[in-house]
């Protein structure tokens with residue numbers, strides 16, 4: 001299939017506008033039109049992973065971490081980033097990154113950590129703003145159902161566990177067409193009054209062009225009147241980190257054993273244990289330190305994440321146990337997650353997991 005078919009599907013699950021400002025998710029190397037028959041999945045796109053893709057006949061690498069975060073000014077092979085990009089281009093290997101956009105969804109990296117730890121009732125710890133927009137349009141009465149159906153089918157009208165959400169108010173529209181107009185009702189050059197319904201609904205910002213297309217195709221008027229509003233509401237199902245509960249509270253030592261076992265980590269760096277039972281657990285794969293205050297505010301007993309620095313551990317302030325399980329370890333199930341996502345949608349497309357352990361951190365035990 002075309003590479004664009006694969007990436008469009010991934011972006012329908014984890015849209016690119018869900019990524020953080022510093023991130024660089026998306027197609028980093030490659031032509032969307034190129035044909036692909038096999039993908040290689042990895043957490044990091046290192047030179048060894050590019051070599052593995054070449055050796056195994058994969059035309060695309062899907063990696064969690066983007067190989068390129070910032071601008072590259074020279075391509076002379078001095079750094080591993082330049083060498084990876086250069087080799088991938090020379091050998092026709094595409095590189096696609098699905099990073100903080102995959103972290104942000106309800107079925108992403110953090111959801112997989114919650115599942116692995118057996119947490120129930122998992123929800124987003126810090127929901128994102130500015131991802132939802134509002135559409136208002138004015139439709140003649142006899143076309144209201146058709147237009148609503150089209151908008152809902154295109155992805156509008158979803159709030160939490162509810163779909164087909166809209167507000168509808170009847171009123172009167174007026175219009176007068178000029179000589180060049182071909183109005184659906186009324187006469188040219190005369191003001192026409194029409195009974196209309198004002199339909200209001202919400203939609204994910206990333207679906208805007210699809211929704212406007214659906215509106216214009218379903219609406220009978222030559223000129224479709226509509227208003228688009230930016231909303232600052234939170235998107236409850238998109239954001240950073242997750243929080244959930246253990247079915248049975250555990251004492252802190254037993255819980256850390258549980259984490260060590262399930263997350264297959266050699267060592268956990270943690271703050272002082274508080275002698276309490278652990279029930280509520282906040283998680284964030286990778287560097288999640290920025291979420292600490294949200295984990296505390298949400299009443300988490302333990303915050304599981306990675307990349308903590310010495311001074312940052314003090315911020316626990318006896319209110320929570322910070323448990324740093326290692327960056328690679330916290331995200332190791334992401335490869336399997338991507339594998340399952342792609343296999344489910346494209347059952348006959350070949351997907352392989354990298355055999356390279358890309359963790360740059362080694363433990364001397």
Ligand SMILES: [Zn+2]
Pocket residue numbers: 065285286287327331
């Ligand atoms: Zn990461």
